Amino acid sequence: MNTVIGKKLKVATTSLAGCFGCHMSLLDIDERLFDLIELIEFDRSPLTDIKELGSCDIGIIEGGLCNAENVHVLREFRRQCKILIAIGACAINGGLPAQRNQLSLALILQEVYHTSVGLANGLIPNDPELPLPLAKVRALHEVVNIDYFIPGCPPSADTIWKALNDILGGREPELGHGLIQYD
């Protein structure tokens, strides 16, 4: 990585309505993680298990918004991070969870908890601790400003590496053929 940065950048990551596939792909940069860790240190992230988000230089978010807690975490990331990166198809357009947007939420809850085969007298969970589902799954940029996007399902390790290199180097990410993939 060709960067001219003195102290390590603080990076937080999280998965909202995602599958952790993008995090797996981040780990898939393999031995390049040693180069990366020279430049950054992780704050809140599933990789550190730190629960509280501190002030960060970069926030990387996988997954879209499917419930109120997702929106809360996203806003917290926007407040605490100078640069916010949406990673993966779900963060960028809702992805697989957004396939439910064709149906009404009431109908989905009915089917999942009441009317599906094998459910005996199922109840729709209503514990006040459970975050309320949103009527529609949304992409991150529809709620807060997102600085950079890394598309892919998941983006390949090489795609993530190139994008992070560009961003850490202060450049607009330019992926080019083979690295820019939506699938």
Added chain:
Amino acid sequence: MSGRFTIDGKIVAFTEGQTIIQAALAAGVYIPHLCYHPEFKPHGSCKLCTVKVDGRHTASCTMLAQADMVVESNTPALNDERRTLTQMLFVEGNHFCPSCEKSGDCKLQATAYELGMMSAHYDHFFPKRPVDASHPDVLLDFNRCILCSLCVRASRDVDRKNAFALCGRGIHTHLIVNAKSGRLADTDVTLQDKAVHVCPVGVFLRKDKGFNVPIGRRVFDLKPISAYVDASAAIEKE
């Protein structure tokens, strides 16, 4: 009669009756496009092929080439406008590439790659567009329709079946099946029809042949769309 004009400073030869995009593609100059297809009369609706001719915007698929024209195409300003148009197409439909059989063979996706589209930028409409699975061989997934009218033109001009039409106006424009029931099963469309194969996106899907070529080895995985002389022919071979 024939002559020459320039695109981005490159000299391009044309013969009388050729449009700018025809002459450009023949000379190996890529101009982004979605509703243009070399075998059909231009429709001029997607506007992605918009270029500047002597300083003025015009669709290169409908404008006839003329001697000594000065055409600008691959400029940051025009590509920004093309990317914006592409982003609007993405949010107006339901384009979920990871679960689409056409991913990698899709001109909309490949054009977005070419233009460096990192997100759809705008709020997604998530429109409700039920699929038509009535036909035994062909699935119609309207979620991906970009209203290029290629299936309409192919069915009317090549298949002589007139099985499709664009209906409604403005944002309400949508593709319909020309049958009293509105179902594809109640038309005489067959798997052999040009209309079934001409779709630049993933509306027409063959039912018994899913994921024949793995993701990563598809037409636009191998080469960017700009590197194909005839990208339409390349995806129709699949």
